[in-house]
Amino acid sequence: MKFENQFQFVKSQHLDQVTALQATMHDFSYGKHAHEEYSFGVTQAGRQDFFSNGEFHKSHPGNIIIFNPGQFHDGHSGDDNALQYRMIYIHPSQLEPMLGSAGVKQCQDYQIKDTLLDDPQLRHFILNIAAHIENNANDKLQLENLLYQMSERIAQRQGDLLPERQSNKNDTLLLKAQNYIHENIGADITLDEISNQVSLSKYHFIRMFRQQFGITPHQYILNCRINRARQALEAGCVLEDVVFDFGFSDLSHLNRRFKPVFGMTPRQYQKHFLIS
Numbered sequence: 001m002k003f004e005n006q007f008q009f010v011k012s013q014h015l016d017q018v019t020a021l022q023a024t025m026h027d028f029s030y031g032k033h034a035h036e037e038y039s040f041g042v043t044q045a046g047r048q049d050f051f052s053n054g055e056f057h058k059s060h061p062g063n064i065i066i067f068n069p070g071q072f073h074d075g076h077s078g079d080d081n082a083l084q085y086r087m088i089y090i091h092p093s094q095l096e097p098m099l100g101s102a103g104v105k106q107c108q109d110y111q112i113k114d115t116l117l118d119d120p121q122l123r124h125f126i127l128n129i130a131a132h133i134e135n136n137a138n139d140k141l142q143l144e145n146l147l148y149q150m151s152e153r154i155a156q157r158q159g160d161l162l163p164e165r166q167s168n169k170n171d172t173l174l175l176k177a178q179n180y181i182h183e184n185i186g187a188d189i190t191l192d193e194i195s196n197q198v199s200l201s202k203y204h205f206i207r208m209f210r211q212q213f214g215i216t217p218h219q220y221i222l223n224c225r226i227n228r229a230r231q232a233l234e235a236g237c238v239l240e241d242v243v244f245d246f247g248f249s250d251l252s253h254l255n256r257r258f259k260p261v262f263g264m265t266p267r268q269y270q271k272h273f274l275i276s
Contacts, residue, residue: 005028014143028076034067035070036092038090052074063118066115095147122150181194230262
């Protein structure tokens with residue numbers, strides 16, 4: 001069966017110099033080349049054969065491929081099946097500050113050691129970042145959170161991750177950030193806005209926040225919005241107003257977030273609560 005070679009590039013609408021590629025290849029071969037960005041790919045079907053760093057590699061479904069900036073490589077389908085993979089390209093100006101916040105001391109011109117690996121956590125982050133970009137998801141905070149978590153996993157694999165900060169009291173700066181979130185829960189809050197309130201770099205802020213509260217700022221904001229929505233539903237507010245008053249893009253977005261927490265849709269919850 002003849003497959004058409006397809007390549008779909010999508011640039012992030014939120015972060016400069018971050019791009020996703022969704023590719024299907026059958027009889028196409030990449031010539032030897034290198035990118036200016038860090039490249040993170042996941043083979044999804046077929047076999048991905050390539051030569052890089054003096055070695056020949058074979059990537060099977062689920063494997064991760066990583067190329068550092070300037071790392072030359074080629075690539076082609078390794079068998080008679082169509083090769084399908086996703087790739088994200090992140091410029092050093094975006095990735096290296098995240099690596100620094102995760103604990104990498106020498107993050108400039110950082111070299112990731114593994115070219116081919118199997119890591120479920122890292123694969124999860126790469127595919128979620130690609131999906132976020134491809135779907136043009138209107139949530140910059142979530143994308144930045146995913147990128148930071150991916151950077152943290154890279155630092156952990158390389159032995160560069162900072163140890164967890166031990167604290168028995170709420171940090172004053174983080175309490176200030178919490179208050180800002182509560183006061184602006186219905187707005188489209190960005191990570192830049194929150195971190196500016198406490199005079200921290202945004203990726204250092206993510207790390208401190210998660211160490212203090214056990215969840216990321218994005219997860220915390222989402223939880224606050226869901227709880228505020230629940231209270232409004234209990235008070236009999238119009239469902240459509242609840243959607244937009246608490247920062248959800250549409251009813252489907254609220255449904256996807258609400259049901260895993262309360263076991264029913266917002267409409268079902270409101271009906272159940274008002275009847276009882």
